[in-house]
Amino acid sequence: MALPLAACAEGAEDSSSGDSGAKAEVTIGVGGKALMVYLPTTLADELGYFDEEGVDVTFNDLQGGSKALQALQGGSVDVVNGFYEHTIQMQAKNRDLKAFVAMLRYPSMVLAVSPQAKGIASVKDLKGKKVGVTAPGSSTDFFLKYLLKGNGLEPDAASVHGIGGDASALAAVENGQVDAAVLLEPSYSLLDKRAGAGKVKVLADTRTEEGVKEVFDVTSYPSAVLYSNADWVEENSETAGKMAKAIIRALDWIEQHSAQEIADKMPKEYGGDDPETYVAALEGAKDAYSQDGLIETEGAEAVAEVLKLSNPEVAEAELDVSKTFTNEFAEASS
The missing domain is CATH 3.40.190.10 (Periplasmic binding protein-like II)
Incomplete structure (x- = not known):
């Protein structure tokens, strides 16, 4: 496992160097690309933001977040567009993952x-x-x-x-x-x-602040993020920063545009045979998107508490939630 992961990291680092001028090549595993929880990543790609920031992204569309995590572990993707919980879940297994930009403040489940x-x-x-x-x-x-x-x-x-x-x-x-x-x-x-x-x-x-408060007793609950192996984030910090900036630009675009305008930028098949309902769902989902890409410590700790109740392995582990995310790139992009 270590060899393909190392190879991915090395390739991304080389391609992002200032000397070559080449774009960083990154494969993103997504746990269901058409789902609205991951829309900011698709939007950033459709608007050309990844390209403008100097990152050439390839998507691997997978059935769910656990499949995307498996792809990261197996080395077939460099970064996952998935839910933040997996960074905590894997810390309990002594594997260091790190989220480096958030796109949802409500889980929307x-x-x-x-x-x-x-x-x-x-x-x-x-x-x-x-x-x-x-x-x-x-x-x-x-x-x-x-x-x-x-x-x-x-x-x-x-x-x-x-x-x-x-x-x-x-x-x-x-x-x-x-x-x-x-x-x-x-x-x-x-x-x-x-x-x-x-x-x-x-x-x-959990599509609204009220619903999140009722279920989790917090007002913000980090959900969809970009995450990778902590070593990859450290060794490819320039690339991670560029990706975070592209996502934050997409989040700002979402805030400044209507649901219909956002839907118009999505692949046509996402609306299926009922584009009106897709737009209506997107209108209801807009408030759930993050406005700054930051992960709040209180929310991260709430996620850990949720996992402790539902996952015995997490409950028994000594966790350091601060190691599962970084806000350095989002803060630099604001």
């Missing part, structure tokens, strides 16, 4: 009941039920386990099924293949529209 399911009125009713997540071991899985534990159930009280995050997730919930699912946008908005007003029971919703 919705635990929703399938319109086909009966008798589910609360999280406690999920005991013994089939619940969909993007992939086992992903942040949606962590979220589910946290909610189960917080409602007096064991983290494995429900049967977890990997259903992806976009069209496959929507189909699984609509068709009753799972009784409930942790959904991301635009999947939740599409489900809500197709089922009809009031037909989809929501058990938890």
Whole structure:
């Protein structure tokens, strides 16, 4: 494992040197590129910001955050566009990952009941039920386990099924293949529209500050970030800084433009056969995006506490959350 990781790091460092003038070549693993939680990365690419900052990015689109993490561990990607939880999860395994720019301040996950399911009125009713997540071991899985534990159930009280995050997730919930699912946008908005007003029971919703406060008891919860091996971030600090700046430029563009204007910059297939619902979902999601790319210590510590409740390995580990992220690049870009 060390050899391909080292090779990736060396290649990125060489290509970003001032002498060669060549762009840094970076492969980004994304846990579901069409999902709105990762939209700032796609937008930065579509607007040409990575290119302008001197970074040539290639995307590896994967089913969920755990798959993107595996790709990083295996050396097939240099950087992951995933959820911040994984940096803490891996520190508990004595592996150092570091997030270097944030793009979400609210997780924007919705635990929703399938319109086909009966008798589910609360999280406690999920005991013994089939619940969909993007992939086992992903942040949606962590979220589910946290909610189960917080409602007096064991983290494995429900049967977890990997259903992806976009069209496959929507189909699984609509068709009753799972009784409930942790959904991301635009999947939740599409489900809500197709089922009809009031037909989809929501058990938890973290798309707003109010929802985050209710679930996690904080006002900001670092979610989608760019992260990599801590050694890569240190050895490729110039490249990491350029990538962070491109993301922050995209976040500023989001703040300055309408949902329709943002949607117009996305690949057409992201809107699918219902572009109006995609725009509506994006309008609701805009407030969840970070405005500065920073990770707040209070929020990072809240993430660690959530993982301690749902992951015994994290609960038993001695954590130093300060080593799992850096704000140096975001601060330099502000």
